[in-house]
Amino acid sequence: MAGPLAPITVALLATPDSTASTLYGFFDCLAGTRRDWSFLHGEPEATSPFRPLLVSRHRETFAAANGVRITPDAALADCPAPPVLCITDLAVPPGEAVAGRYAEEVRWVRQAHDAGALVASACSGAVLLACTGLLDGREATSHWAYCDALQRRHPATRWHPERGLVTAGERILMAGSGVAWHLLVLALIARFAGPQEAMRVARINLMDPGQTPPVAYASLTRGGCAADPLVARCQAWVAMNYPCESPVAQMVALSGLAERTFKRRFTQATGMTPLEYVHTLRLEEAKQMLESGNAPVEAVALEVGYQDAGFFGRLFRRHVGLTPAQYRRRFGTLARRLHELQGPGTSLSRTLTQ
Known part of the structure; x- marks a missing residue:
């Protein structure tokens, strides 16, 4: 045996x-x-x-x-x-x-x-x-x-x-x-x-x-500001001007470079094309809004620079793996629970300094 x-x-x-x-x-x-x-x-x-x-x-x-x-x-x-x-x-x-x-x-x-x-x-x-x-x-x-x-x-x-x-x-x-x-x-x-x-x-x-895809947790703007000061200035500008139309053309004008030269330099500095960067920045801001507030998805789309809520929803799902509504249900609930655990009228920074 x-x-x-x-x-x-x-x-x-x-x-x-x-x-x-x-x-x-x-x-x-x-x-x-x-x-x-x-x-x-x-x-x-x-x-x-x-x-x-x-x-x-x-x-x-x-x-x-x-x-x-x-x-x-x-x-x-x-x-x-x-x-x-x-x-x-x-x-x-x-x-x-x-x-x-x-x-x-x-x-x-x-x-x-x-x-x-x-x-x-x-x-x-x-x-x-x-x-x-x-x-x-x-x-x-x-x-x-x-x-x-x-x-x-x-x-x-x-x-x-x-x-x-x-x-x-x-x-x-x-x-x-x-x-x-x-x-x-x-x-x-x-x-x-x-x-x-x-x-x-x-x-x-x-x-x-669970069924939450890993990319839903990802920070779309990981990597921070570029070492190239000209590109970093354009990054700072686009972060402050979500509703602006034609943001890539505006960054080109701000840089003072030829369009092809600017796009090549931006991609070398960030690993993304200027348009890809604009989308990731806007979508990351949208994620923060969905986590922390109750504004309708259409209002969130408009706030971060998208007139077409349908296009925003498709872009969001492609990059995040969830629809905006699904993301809010998953991470909005988590954010609320974490705030509840923090306790009323307290903050971590204040607790650490007491």
Whole structure:
């Protein structure tokens, strides 16, 4: 009679840029699969079908990005071909090159995949995974703040910030923004231990990712003012003149440059064409208005510079993933609850100074 199956090793790549919350969140969910459900229901002790391991370049204890001390279970050389490996999020700025800093880790991930491993990445962990070349010609996802930079650095990959979970081939799984790692760990549990076990983990840990697309949380105007002072002046102007007609023509006139020269210079400085920038700025302002007030959608559209409410609604949904009404229901409710939690007549800044 065959004995119980050996647990599946899941190597969790730990680096000095790792964030402890996701790294250990993965560890706890995998280690608690089956075990915690049995414990809570008074059933005989059960063991997890997974064996999570913290794997790093060396086995020495080190401080992670937020200062938490991490003691790895194994070095890369001790774990050359795990059945499953996961790169959790990295606290590095969007656009920062990491291939040189993590050359050994990149080789290890590539070799493990070539040997048959399933490779997963959570959130900004895609920055390191993309350096392996395994995503070339595939679809992928990452945190919404990273996808634009990843698209520029890795143009052979099709990046989808709006998707919470992406299967890139048979042996690559990727989760997008923030707590979308919940989706990833549940997908791994479902694949190797069955959907019932994944549902139990979700119920124990109150995991409810919902249907809100990741891009609904995104700041459309991320990146701030351009370093180019002329472009920065135009950015400041357009932020103060939402109702102005023909804003791109107005910025061209303000710059004193030829139209083609201005558009090229603006795009180089911001990563967006002037018209794209105008739309993202207006839509971000609309999001703030929808969160904080009850003005009709038509009035919001007019306030941020759109005479045609239908066009505004289509543009909003294309960029945000929700209609304006859906966005208000989702985030207006959240904003009100946060204000209620703050308490009557108080503010965080006042509390901190008392």
